[in-house]
Amino acid sequence: MLDLAGIPVLAADRTGDDPLILAGGPGVNNPEPMAPFFDLMLIGEAEDALPQLVARLAQRRAEGLGREDLLVALAREFDFLYAPGLLEPAWNADGTLAALEPKVGGLPERTRAAHVRDLESAPFPTAPLVPNTEVIHDRVTIEIMRGCPRRCRFCESGRTKGSVRLRSPECILELARACYAHTGLEEISLTSLSPSDHPRLKAILTTLDAEFAPKGVSLSLPSLRTNDQLELVPRLLGSVRKSGLTMVPEAALPRLRCVIGKPMDDEHLFAGAREAWK
Known part of the structure; x- marks a missing residue:
């Protein structure tokens, strides 16, 4: 370029x-x-x-x-x-x-990464370019949380994104409305390093579903950590059309998950899979 x-x-x-x-x-x-x-x-x-x-x-x-x-x-x-x-x-x-x-004087002793303190008020692109051809990721993407509370040992983003910062259901709804008004896309993807760790995930999904299901707009989530919220996700995502559900235990054995810093309960994984199958 x-x-x-x-x-x-x-x-x-x-x-x-x-x-x-x-x-x-x-x-x-x-x-x-x-x-x-x-x-x-x-x-x-x-x-x-x-x-x-x-x-x-x-x-x-x-x-x-x-x-x-x-x-x-x-x-x-x-x-x-x-x-x-x-x-x-x-x-x-x-x-x-x-x-x-x-090579010159007066430079900072260290370079320090900039971090957004308040994700709620941070600027967000609500009028993205809409392609004139079919693309794979033909959807609106909204970041619901930045940072991750888990600190898995293998995750670069978890180490560099700083502390956890959240967007509220109300803020996410307003961003989704603006994005939909500008694009007309029929899927809204809610992204973060670990969406199922957002403490108000259920409220986010129910609020968006009530607003956009009548418009034929579906919701999706990226890979999910297995926790007590996972069982709620399949029925909250499937009201318009079936959405894929990706669960990422990373290792088969609980001991290995602890070694890599990602401990999780098998029963939460099985409960989420059972709910998705239903």
Whole structure:
């Protein structure tokens, strides 16, 4: 994409005539392999951090700062920014990263991931693009919870998303209404790392079902942890059309589940399967 746009692929080759290239999202949790290609990396969640960055970028540009001075000013102000060109990596003999030495003064001692404090008021895209061809994921997706209380040992997202933050049934209903009004899609998928751990999952499903079942809109959930809420899910999802139900014990034996940090009760798994079969 950079090459097609006529932008030098390597950050070191860019000049003041080139735009700043910013990276973000889960891919930058391990930023160093991509460091040569980006001017800045926003570590963590962008909903609160990105508007701050854009506003300050516009202000600094209006002050007449050149490219290098602009990068330094932004990196000094925001500790969620990683500016690869302003740091020199030092490597251990085995090829692992030993340290990042600053090339200029005043940079934060550590880069800290940005986190959204209040998911309820965080901006959410309620008017996504609607494809003009049939696609696999032809549905509205609404994040009902961020973070995970379980801390499974193998889960990268559970380690990087921070503390659990919830959206209320009322907020989710308003987002679903807005998304449906803009798209007309006939399925609403409620996503999070572990949807069945949302303490108000039953209220969310019953509220949405009452609103959207008369419109022919179905509900779906991604993979579910087996807990005491699982038995309620199949009958709350099946009022419009049958939806797949994915349960993820991860290991067959309770001992192995404890080893990987995902203990769960077999009876909850069996109860959910029985209810789905019914």
